[in-house]
Amino acid sequence: MNPNTVRACAVDSLKDGEMQPVAGTVDPIGIGKAGGEWFAFENNCTHDDFPLTEGVIEDAEIECPLHGARYCLRTGKVRAVPATCSIRVYPVHVVGGDVFIELPT
Ligand code: FES
Numbered sequence: 001m002n003p004n005t006v007r008a009c010a011v012d013s014l015k016d017g018e019m020q021p022v023a024g025t026v027d028p029i030g031i032g033k034a035g036g037e038w039f040a041f042e043n044n045c046t047h048d049d050f051p052l053t054e055g056v057i058e059d060a061e062i063e064c065p066l067h068g069a070r071y072c073l074r075t076g077k078v079r080a081v082p083a084t085c086s087i088r089v090y091p092v093h094v095v096g097g098d099v100f101i102e103l104p105t
Pocket residue numbers: 045046047048049050064065066067068069082083
């Protein structure tokens with residue numbers, strides 16, 4: 001892990017299919033779990049600035065609840081319009097009972 005790693009949450013704080021904003025980061029970041037996998041992502045829909053943690057996470061994709069844009073949580077690329085710009089995604093590490101996010105250095 002790089003020195004710019006932050007603790008996102010406890011492993012047992014989210015069930016599969018759940019997400020939440022990460023507290024204390026400069027940029028808005030969300031953490032979520034789907035299919036037993038953890039994902040960290042820019043918590044802001046690029047279509048009209050809406051928090052993606054209010055949407056749905058499923059099969060390594062996230063859907064914005066406002067107008068239905070979808071993003072791949074592995075690459076950040078748009079999978080469904082109306083968004084046209086990618087979101088940032090971040091490496092996630094599970095260490096013991098905690099989930100950590102690697103931010104850019
Ligand atoms: S704000 Fe997310 S699809 Fe429009």
